[in-house]
Amino acid sequence: MKSTIGVSHGSAVELGLTRGTFAEKPTTAYLFLKDRKCSGSCAFCPQSTEAGQRISRVDWPEFFMDDLLKALSSNKALKRVCVQCSNEESVRNSLPHVIRAIRESTEVPISISSSPMTQGLMHEVKGAGADCLTIPLDCASEGLFRAVKGSEWGDCWKALELALPVFGVGNVGSHLIVGLGEEEKEVVVLMQRLWGMGIVPYLFAFTPVKGTPMEKREAPPLVAYRRLQLARHIIIERGGRLDAFEFDGMGRIKRFLIAKIEFESMISDAGVFMTSGCPGCNRPYFNERVSGPIFNFPRKPKAEEISRIRGEMLGAVEGY
Ligand code: SF4
Numbered sequence: 001m002k003s004t005i006g007v008s009h010g011s012a013v014e015l016g017l018t019r020g021t022f023a024e025k026p027t028t029a030y031l032f033l034k035d036r037k038c039s040g041s042c043a044f045c046p047q048s049t050e051a052g053q054r055i056s057r058v059d060w061p062e063f064f065m066d067d068l069l070k071a072l073s074s075n076k077a078l079k080r081v082c083v084q085c086s087n088e089e090s091v092r093n094s095l096p097h098v099i100r101a102i103r104e105s106t107e108v109p110i111s112i113s114s115s116p117m118t119q120g121l122m123h124e125v126k127g128a129g130a131d132c133l134t135i136p137l138d139c140a141s142e143g144l145f146r147a148v149k150g151s152e153w154g155d156c157w158k159a160l161e162l163a164l165p166v167f168g169v170g171n172v173g174s175h176l177i178v179g180l181g182e183e184e185k186e187v188v189v190l191m192q193r194l195w196g197m198g199i200v201p202y203l204f205a206f207t208p209v210k211g212t213p214m215e216k217r218e219a220p221p222l223v224a225y226r227r228l229q230l231a232r233h234i235i236i237e238r239g240g241r242l243d244a245f246e247f248d249g250m251g252r253i254k255r256f257l258i259a260k261i262e263f264e265s266m267i268s269d270a271g272v273f274m275t276s277g278c279p280g281c282n283r284p285y286f287n288e289r290v291s292g293p294i295f296n297f298p299r300k301p302k303a304e305e306i307s308r309i310r311g312e313m314l315g316a317v318e319g320y
Pocket residue numbers: 028080081082083111112113132134173175202276277278281282283
């Protein structure tokens with residue numbers, strides 16, 4: 001097992017591994033397991049560049065594994081540990097040891113976010129103590145997946161299918177990044193497909209990071225992201241299907257085909273706009289500056305923030 005591991009800045013502060021401040025307390029310890037260099041070529045990710053030390057907006061300083069394990073064993077506030085993995089064979093193979101070591105130091109549930117792995121390794125990872133596995137599709141369509149990630153869409157789906165009998169329905173997830181060049185309709189179709197299979201979609205907003213091939217691309221419009229947060233809520237919490245949405249010629253959600261009163265109650269539902277993730281995951285400011293605009297709220301939005309969202313939605317869909 002490698003003697004060091006990346007820990008997100010906020011997690012490191014929460015664990016007392018470093019001094020610093022955070023705008024919002026992380027409820028999960030976010031770790032990043034890397035050996036030499038990620039072999040992936042995701043155009044949005046700093047790890048695919050020579051100098052990459054970040055994932056999205058977040059810095060991941062390295063700490064000794066022993067220090068991390070000690071800090072985890074004395075922390076009483078964190079609700080989960082998330083091990084994100086660089087796309088390297090050596091990293092995947094070390095996962096069972098890493099998870100076992102974490103399991104021995106804390107009782108909180110452990111998530112893994114990794115590129116596809118064999119079902120045999122999934123069993124080992126589960127046996128070592130992980131309860132959730134996330135295999136990120138990131139992109140909403142096969143064409144975009146190939147263009148942005150340079151790898152095989154089919155491999156990712158196969159791994160998601162293999163993960164289901166190992167981890168169980170609701171414990172397998174996939175990260176989707178909004179703003180890579182997809183249509184909203186593609187995201188809605190994908191969320192419905194995943195959810196129909198028992199896989200939970202988690203939404204991220206694209207964040208341009210300097211030095212990556214996509215550094216010049218802009219973050220998605222906030223209203224488009226809000227429409228997709230609402231669509232996710234309709235699919236997951238209200239059993240909605242594709243016929244709950246009307247799309248315009250550009251594939252944007254034009255109208256939610258639900259009663260106005262229901263739509264009103266969704267906007268007031270603080271949970272709709274909070275970070276979607278494994279239970280206990282709040283990913284503070286992974287996608288946004290603290291100064292905003294805030295795509296994923298790491299806590300319940302305050303009353304004034306809900307009023308702002310209400311204002312953002314005016315004219316964002318027909319009939320509201
Ligand atoms: S949803 Fe959160 S806890 Fe789960 S794998 Fe993703 S970042 Fe980790």
